[in-house]
Amino acid sequence: MxxxxxxxxxxxxxxxxxxxxxxxxxxxxxxxxxxxxxxxxxxxxxxxxxxxxxxxxxxxxxxxxxxxxxxxxxxxxxxxxxxxxxxxxxxxxxxxxxxxxxxxxxxxxxxxxxxxxxxxxxxxxxxxxxxxxxxxxxxxxxxxxxxxxxxxxxxxxxxLTTPQLHYITRCLNTKGTTYEYGEPNEQGYYEKLSAAFRAAMGTKKFNGSVTVDCANGVGGPKLRELIKYLPSPTEGGLEIKVVNDDVVEPERLNHQISYQCGADFVKTNQRAPPSSHSTPLARCASLDGDADRIMYYFVDSDNSFHLLDGDRIATLAALYIGDLARNAGLGEKLKVGVVQTAYANGASTAYITQDLKLPVVCTPTGVKHLHHAATKFDVGVYFEANGHGTVLFSDVALKRINKYEPQSPAQSSALDVLRALTALINQTVGDALSDLLLVEIILAHKSWGPKEWDLTYTDLPNRLGRIEVADRNIFKTTDAERKLESPPGVQVQIDALVGKYKNGRSFARASGTEDAVRVYAEAATKGEADELAAKVADVVKRAGG
Ligand code: G16
Incomplete structure (x- = not known):
């Protein structure tokens, strides 16, 4: 035989x-x-x-x-x-x-x-x-x-965190070429981030600490490792308080009920994990289980909770990098654009197009789609509302940034920060650790706390729901997931509901990672957004059996 x-x-x-x-x-x-x-x-x-x-x-x-x-x-x-x-x-x-x-x-x-x-x-x-x-x-x-x-x-x-594996893959494949990306190991990753962080910060100082909830996942030990490479608070560095970094008991990971932690918990429940012990106006952030997403949030002096999600990180990055490029004398030479998905808050899209005057592209959910669209810009900022994203610099943009001769000391210092950011920001995929440092650098340079960041625009109240149905695959979308083409008749019902609410917008789509259908709704008031989400969820439940 x-x-x-x-x-x-x-x-x-x-x-x-x-x-x-x-x-x-x-x-x-x-x-x-x-x-x-x-x-x-x-x-x-x-x-x-x-x-x-x-x-x-x-x-x-x-x-x-x-x-x-x-x-x-x-x-x-x-x-x-x-x-x-x-x-x-x-x-x-x-x-x-x-x-x-x-x-x-x-x-x-x-x-x-x-x-x-x-x-x-x-x-x-x-x-x-x-x-x-x-x-x-x-x-x-x-x-x-x-x-x-x-x-x-x-x-x-x-x-490893997922972005670390992406980083090492690129480093190995580019080693010895003109596109060399870094040392192909974990230490090389920390060294690259910390060198860029130091260069971007210069003599700037941080105002207060940041508390990071690591979802009891791999981000916990890896963030603790990264901290060893960063300047310590006594040297004027950033104080990073790490919480929810228990990886000894794997069942704590992303736990939504007993241990309440992680970026998804914060986004879905719109409240802080209890262990972050957030004091008013203190910066807090949550990672997800493999540290490729990050959400920021804070509690205001009246104890109200404010979420600074992926849309906020995108707008902050686009605003700051656009300013840096102009201050460096490269404003006309770098076309900045932003990529979002249907989950982006309508107010963030309006802010990007009307205030920042930047183009916005909407793609289906999935970093793979956003990443691809972002490569079409010189500087492509892409973030999903759930905190997954990064900023891509095209080859042409990198050449311009690296070759440009500054014409003044002011141009020179803006150029230094911009160059440092091109090394700090993970070019392979959204990376919570790199994004954390990016946000902290921007806030320090702008002398902003979370409140000033939050005040750039006002989010439309919104609600994200998750509905389990018999077969989620019958829900097929079109128009970058903003409309359902099947089951037949469902979109007409959603449109009719949306029409009843001021600033109403809602859509439903099958998750590609969970056995569920997601429903997103936004409207002029919180009560209306919740109501619209509940009604669309009912339509989905009926259609899904
Ligand atoms: C993954 C993808 C993200 C997507 C998320 C949710 O994130 O990488 O792009 O937004 O799933 O997707 P869905 O709504 O289809 O379930 P992660 O962080 O879980 O890898």
């Missing part, structure tokens, strides 16, 4: 659950960890194919479920420049994940190799890391089995 193909033999240890259909969603595959082994195994095979197709460039694999609860997990692939997996390959990922048997899997693998003219002689190279979830080590076993079965050279970077 002929010996079994190594891919089929290893696959037999990670059988696909027969009753499941998997889909590469907003941020890779994400589901209950208990049913993820076959998916991770197959994602490993795809990483090998992708690396071979790209002549042995290194592909990253991250095992994380980010903002999801502790018993979920997920897997996503990182392309050589640290970007999300190219869109067309998501379909291949889905096909491999759903191959009904070990033999069918080998056939699909061989077919991709043939159809895409992949040279099997090329040695694939993959790096991977995971967040702090209890299921992580078990899923790594499935990944390693795929890498070995496909003859892939691999390195396990153990525990």
């Amino acid at each position: 002929a010996s079994q193909h190594p891919i089929a033999a290893a696959s037999a240890k990670f059988p696909k659950p027969a009753d499941r259909t998997f889909q590469y969603g907003t941020a890779g595959f994400r589901m209950k960890a208990a049913i993820l082994d076959s998916v991770v195994y197959r994602a490993g095979l795809l990483a090998a194919l992708r690396s071979r197709k790209l002549n042995g460039q290194i592909i990253g694999v991250m095992i994380t479920a980010s903002h999801n609860p502790p018993d979920d997990n997920g897997v996503k692939l990182v392309d050589p420049m640290g970007e999300m997996l190219e869109g067309t390959w998501e379909a291949y990922a889905t096909i491999l994940a759903n191959a009904p048997s070990d033999q069918a899997l080998v056939e699909a693998y061989d077919k991709f190799t043939l159809d895409m003219k992949i040279d099997s002689a090329i040695k694939p190279r993959v790096i991977f890391a995971r967040d702090t979830r209890a299921s992580g080590p078990r899923l790594v076993t499935a990944l390693v089995a795929a890498l070995e079965a496909s003859g892939t050279e691999y390195t396990d970077y153990k525990l």
Whole structure:
């Protein structure tokens, strides 16, 4: 009897659950960890194919479920420049994940190799890391089995934040080229951020500390590590108070009820985690489970809670970088633009277009879409309202910034800060740690507290809801997710409801990371936004069965 193909033999240890259909969603595959082994195994095979197709460039694999609860997990692939997996390959990922048997899997693998003219002689190279979830080590076993079965050279970077893995992937693939991005290890990441932070701050001083809730995820230990590289408060550095950094008990991660922590908790509940002990006007921030999102917030002197979400970070960054470019003498030479999704508060979009006079592009949810749109600008600021985003500088912009000869001391100092920001801001993906430092630098330079930041515009009251339905996949959207095209008739009902509220806007879309439909609503008053959200949720419940 002929010996079994190594891919089929290893696959037999990670059988696909027969009753499941998997889909590469907003941020890779994400589901209950208990049913993820076959998916991770197959994602490993795809990483090998992708690396071979790209002549042995290194592909990253991250095992994380980010903002999801502790018993979920997920897997996503990182392309050589640290970007999300190219869109067309998501379909291949889905096909491999759903191959009904070990033999069918080998056939699909061989077919991709043939159809895409992949040279099997090329040695694939993959790096991977995971967040702090209890299921992580078990899923790594499935990944390693795929890498070995496909003859892939691999390195396990153990525990990292998602943006750190993106950073290292890019560093490895650009090493020795003109696009060199940094030292390809965790220490290199901290050194790059801290050098840029020091350069951007110069002699500026911080007003008060910032308290960071780390969602009891991997961001906790990594932020503590980063702090070691930053100037200490006694040297005039920033005081960062770390809370919710317990990774010993994985069930605390992102916990919405008992431990109330994380960026998603803050955004959904519109209140501070109790452990942040926020005093009036003190700056607070929350990360998510893999530290690629950040939310700021503060409590005013009357104890009212104010959220400074991704829209606020985008507007702050666009405002400040635009000013810096003008002050450096590069105002005309750098086209700044902002990318948002349908979740962006209408007031933020109006502020960007009317006050900052900058163009805004709206894309579907998912950093991959925003990132792509942001590359069209010289300086592309992209943030989802949930706090996921970054600022991209195009090659042309970097050349202009780096080559420009300042004409005055004022231009020179603005240029120094701008150059430092191009190194500080993670160019591969939204990064909560890099974004934290960015916000702190801007606030220090502007001598702003959270209140001054909050006063730049007034958010329209809004509500984000989550509805579980029998099959979320029947909810199909169009127009950058702002309208439903199916189930038939649902959009007409939503439009009719929206029409009844002043400044009303609402939409529903299936989540790509959770088994739920999300409903967003905004209106002139809080009561109306809540009411509109509840009514649209009822429509969704009825349509969803
Ligand atoms: C992921 C994506 C984000 C997206 C979020 C929610 O974030 O990277 O772009 O906004 O999921 O997506 P959905 O509404 O489709 O569930 P994370 O931080 O969970 O990786």
